[in-house]
Amino acid sequence: MNETVRARAEIDLAAVRANVRALRERAPGAAFMAVVKADAYGHGAVACARAAVEAGAAWLGTATPQEALALRAPEAGLPDDVRIMCWLWTPGGPWREAIEAGIDVSLSGLWALDEVIRAARSAGVPARVQLKADTGLGRGGCQPGDWAELVAGALRAEAAGLLRITGLWSHFACADEPGHPSITAQLNRFREMVAYAERQGVDPEVRHIANSPATLTLPESHFDLVRPGIAMYGVSPSPEIGLPADFGLRPVMTLAASLALVKRVPEGHGVSYGHHYVTSGATTLGLVPLGYADGIPRHASSTGPVLVEGKWRTVAGRVAMDQFVVDLGGDDPGPGAEAVLFGPGDRGEPTAEDWAKAAGTIAYEIVTRIGNRVPRVYVDDAHEGSGT
Structure with a gap:
């Protein structure tokens, strides 16, 4: 410790890269989204995003639009071809700025679809959107009963050249509790909702539901992309599924x-x-x-x-x-x-x-x-x- 420093959080970027590689080995057939929301879980979003990309992450995941836009800024120094997704939107959000920056935006309801359509018209650029299904978490996402209407509206906007449906996704409620009955139920519901959207004509680039615990323990959930968060920083998502060392992870x-x-x-x-x-x-x-x-x-x-x-x-x-x-x-x-x-x-x-x-x-x-x-x-x- 330098005696002039009251305190410090030392962030080991080599450990970030090693963790990303270890997690990618768990899902070799899926693309990797490094979740760097909340300033990379307190570790520093830009530095950790760079390290993750160096280790093979093709996507970055954020919660707020401001987090996503900061990563797309030139000073972040990230490659232009890295995809960035943002999923926590509220009415009046910076849709146009996100669209112009090529950020994938998540839609859970018709109000969001309406706002992104208006923003895309204003920007003169089609939006990249991912439709989120509520398969049982009861948080964000579109309820199964409203899914048909959201899919139909998004397809109409896609046909009009206002957006491109790039993804279909959801989030587990209990993937960190091995054997919990909701895991199978959510997987089945996700497959059903994806299949419906694809029958209607949706052709997504990625389908994804696997968070950290699912990436580590549920290979059947990996689909086209996995999106580890806490595990990327060398912290186990739950002691019930194992300690970091059990998965070849190192705390950062x-x-x-x-x-x-x-x-x-x-x-x-x-x-x-x-x-x-x-x-x-x-x-x-x-x-x-x-x-x-x-x-x-x-x-x-x-x-x-x-x-x-x-x-x-x-x-x-x-x-x-x-x-x-x-x-x-x-x-x-x-x-x-x-x-x-x-x-x-x-x-x-x-x-x-x-x-x-x-x-x-x-x-x-x-x-x-x-x-x-x-x-x-x-x-x-x-x-x-x-x-x-």
Whole structure:
């Protein structure tokens, strides 16, 4: 750690590339969409998108139009032939800008179809659209009962030269729960809805439903394209299906900070707000300059693990906005010593999954919530067995 850095999230781009290659091996017959929404799950969208493309990703997936447009901007430095898809639209969104940028936009209902048609007329360029089917998740997507109307409207617009239907897609609800009955039900419904659209004349470039867990465990769901998200960053989508190492994946982010203070305190000393932690004897306390404003979950108060000088320590008391305390048990590493919150685990440090357990959440949230006060530092280290 550079002593001038309060904290940093180190992002291993070699691990990104190795993970993409490992995931592609799981779906050799399908194109690969690297999902880089939410700033690449907190890892940095542009840098991770570049690394994924270098490893063979032909598509990039985003949630918001702004994320997609940022990737298409010249300064992102991505090849022009990389396809970018955006799926979370609200009325009045920047449809025209997305169409002019060649971004694939997702449609789940007639209101969106109407808006994209108007935007395509205004732009004088046909839109690239993907029709999303709600096969059982109950979130975005068109209900089966409304599918015929959406397909018919899209085909009329395609015949008029206003759009091209490039994809048919859906999303699993429980692919991270092996054997869940909804998995087979959704696959069957997806096949039915795709078959209907194709009978009506839709000729999509890609059909896709496989997220990270489906890419890893459900080869029958791979179709023409898979779209891993969290797995690309070396985090398992669910401990139930396996740990990252079980799939040849390596965690990409290491979060660390420099201790801001180390001090000796007596027995019975209260620590942090509410004194939910009181020292059981004379000890040393280390101040970690990260808090919930940086994305450290307050729910990990008194439970979050931290590695300091080779030893696991635990958050002592409440996580505050900008800082939290660990009980060092009498050790005195001194201010500036490195405190590793999570990483790949190579040095015995906790992982994002350990923090998820401590906070009662999922590892997705742990990495994604790390805020922009924490600088991302990009490294490109080769690792034995990583394929780099």
